[in-house]
Amino acid sequence: MKRAPSTLAPVENVVTTYSRSQLSDEVLLRQLKASFARERFHTAALLADLAEVDARKLYRSAGYPHMSAYCMDEFGLPKDAAYKRIQAARTAREFPVMFELLADGRLNLSGVCLLAPHLTDANAAELLDEASGKKKAEIEVLLARRFPRSEAMPLVEVVAGASGSLAPGQVEMGSPEDDQPSAGPLAPGQVALRRSKSEPIADQRYSVQFTMSQSTHEKLQYAQSLLSHRIPSGDLSAVLDRVLDLAISRLEKQKFAATDKPRSAARVSSNQRHIPAHARRAVWQRDGGRCTFVSAKGHRCEARDHLEYDHVVPVARGGRATIDNLRLRCRAHNQYAAEREFGDAFMDRKRRAARSAEERSAAGEREAEERKKEQVRERMGQVVHCLRQLGYRPDQARRAAEFSDSLCQASLEDRVKRALSYFAPRVVSRSGAFSQPANCDA
Numbered sequence: 438m439k440r441a442p443s444t445l446a447p448v449e450n451v452v453t454t455y456s457r458s459q460l461s462d463e464v465l466l467r468q469l470k471a472s473f474a475r476e477r478f479h480t481a482a483l484l485a486d487l488a489e490v491d492a493r494k495l496y497r498s499a500g501y502p503h504m505s506a507y508c509m510d511e512f513g514l515p516k517d518a519a520y521k522r523i524q525a526a527r528t529a530r531e532f533p534v535m536f537e538l539l540a541d542g543r544l545n546l547s548g549v550c551l552l553a554p555h556l557t558d559a560n561a562a563e564l565l566d567e568a569s570g571k572k573k574a575e576i577e578v579l580l581a582r583r584f585p586r587s588e589a590m591p592l593v594e595v596v597a598g599a600s601g602s603l604a605p606g607q608v609e610m611g612s613p614e615d616d617q618p619s620a621g622p623l624a625p626g627q628v629a630l631r632r633s634k635s636e637p638i639a640d641q642r643y644s645v646q647f648t649m650s651q652s653t654h655e656k657l658q659y660a661q662s663l664l665s666h667r668i669p670s671g672d673l674s675a676v677l678d679r680v681l682d683l684a685i686s687r688l689e690k691q692k693f694a695a696t697d698k699p700r701s702a703a704r705v706s707s708n709q710r711h712i713p714a715h716a717r718r719a720v721w722q723r724d725g726g727r728c729t730f731v732s733a734k735g736h737r738c739e740a741r742d743h744l745e746y747d748h749v750v751p752v753a754r755g756g757r758a759t760i761d762n763l764r765l766r767c768r769a770h771n772q773y774a775a776e777r778e779f780g781d782a783f784m785d786r787k788r789r790a791a792r793s794a795e796e797r798s799a800a801g802e803r804e805a806e807e808r809k810k811e812q813v814r815e816r817m818g819q820v821v822h823c824l825r826q827l828g829y830r831p832d833q834a835r836r837a838a839e840f841s842d843s844l845c846q847a848s849l850e851d852r853v854k855r856a857l858s859y860f861a862p863r864v865v866s867r868s869g870a871f872s873q874p875a876n877c878d879a
Contacts, residue, residue, distance in 0.1 A: 474542070481529075481540035487522060488530035494773070500732035502740035502767040521550055528553040532561050543569040548576050555584055693721035712746050712758045720746065720763045730770035740767035747771045751778055816852065817842060823853045833860070 457465055487508075490496065496507035508519040525546050529535040538544040544552075544565075552568055564583070568576050634646045649657070660680050661671045668675045694714030728738035747766040750756030766774065776784045817838040824834035834856075841856035 477542045477545075478540050480546065481536045484522065484526040484529050484539065485536055488526035491523065491526060492530065494769070497730075497769050497773040498732060499734075500730060500736035500738045502728065502738055502743075502769045506739070521546060524553055525549040528556065532556060532565070534561075534565060538565065538569060545573070547573045551576050551580060555580060693717040709752050709757070712763065716758055716760050716763060717746065719760045720765060723760075724765040727765065728767040728770055729764045730766060730773070738767060738770055740769075743768040745771045747774060751775075753779075813842060813845075816845060819849055820852050820856050823849070824856060829860075 457468075460468065487504075490507075491504045496502075496504050499507060499511070501507040501510065504523050505516070505519050508514045508523065509516060514522070525535075525539075528549055529539070535544060535549060539546070539549065548568060548571070551573065552564065556564060568579060571579065635643055638644045657673070657676070661668075661673075661676050664676055664679055665671065668679065694717045726741055726744070728740040728744060730738040744765050744767055746758075746763050747770075748756040748758070749762045749764060756762050772784070817835070820838040820841055821831070821834040824837055825831065829837070837856035837859040840859040841852045844852050844855050847855070
């Protein structure tokens with residue numbers, strides 16, 4: 438965090454500079470109005486500068502993994518203030534008229550952030566015109582009318598993935614990483630909100646709030662049961678602490694081959710990009726599980742998330758996966774090093790090709806899934822038709838057809854027989870449990 442200058446202005450100078458007691462009411466009000474006008478202009482100018490620095494990714498050369506960390510550390514902005522300004526800057530860069538609206542006071546920072554998730558090329562002109570001059574509460578009413586809650590675009594939970602650019606205005610609230618795409622397309626300005634909150638409440642004590650799925654809740658209850666002898670109270674913090682110990686041990690093994698019994702190096706792989714386990718362990722321990730990029734001013738990147746093993750001498754230049762030729766880099770600085778080594782244009786082509794391949798793969802998977810669903814519908818339709826001919830009700834036929842689809846490779850006759858077994862009377866065993874008749878397919 439940057440500190441204020443150690444040498445402060447004399448007290449009398451501060452009083453002279455900031456005292457307004459000598460001004461008349463009329464002059465004071467006129468000066469206040471002028472100060473607000475300057476503030477609005479400077480806010481717009483600040484966002485323009487912020488947007489350009491963000492677009493050029495200049496935070497990387499300064500030793501930061503993303504724009505949020507840069508703003509918080511270099512300029513002392515609180516986390517929420519940094520996110521808000523980055524969101525507004527990216528949105529205004531996408532729709533430049535917003536700079537003018539901010540500068541003359543027709544929009545403010547809060548209004549920009551409210552509008553951001555809903556703006557598109559198709560509606561921007563109309564929506565901004567309608568929001569111009571409105572207060573925050575009025576913009577909220579406008580958006581509620583234009584985008585009813587049931588129809589509004591959902592806030593998206595961002596999933597870490599391959600490299601790429603965030604949508605204009607997108608800010609990841611949990612672990613913002615400017616070089617990571619969202620799980621799906623985001624509207625300009627859309628924010629991926631944190632689903633959890635953590636804050637210190639006492640010495641070495643934290644309060645954590647988050648929402649979990651039904652599946653996660655069931656896993657947590659099961660973990661409580663498994664640990665009931667070790668933690669009889671079932672205290673969630675104690676259970677989580679134990680579960681995290683187990684998870685961290687396993688994740689460390691996956692991430693950098695951590696082990697209490699390291700083996701000697703195995704035979705060298707023919708894959709030049711393969712990094713042996715002993716090298717991953719040594720590099721992770723040497724670099725302290727932290728990005729090693731250091732700026733020209735000596736600032737080391739503090740990122741511990743999304744770390745990658747980077748070759749000092751690239752594989753394409755003959756570099757090998759040795760301890761001395763490997764280092765930890767965050768995703769942003771790994772990309773930065775590649776751009777400096779091979780050029781922006783080359784890396785842009787590589788990223789576009791990778792995205793195109795991912796899109797083709799995803800499209801192929803979707804098509805395969807649709808074909809599979811269509812085949813299921815067709816098979817079930819055949820069975821339902823046969824059962825309806827035998828006099829079964831539509832709901833009965835549908836349930837029996839679902840029951841029979843486990844024999845998806847069987848003939849229609851066998852699938853119909855399987856469906857009919859769904860209606861066969863069940864037999865009660867001596868244990869009291871129900872079972873299917875002996876002649877039913879397993």
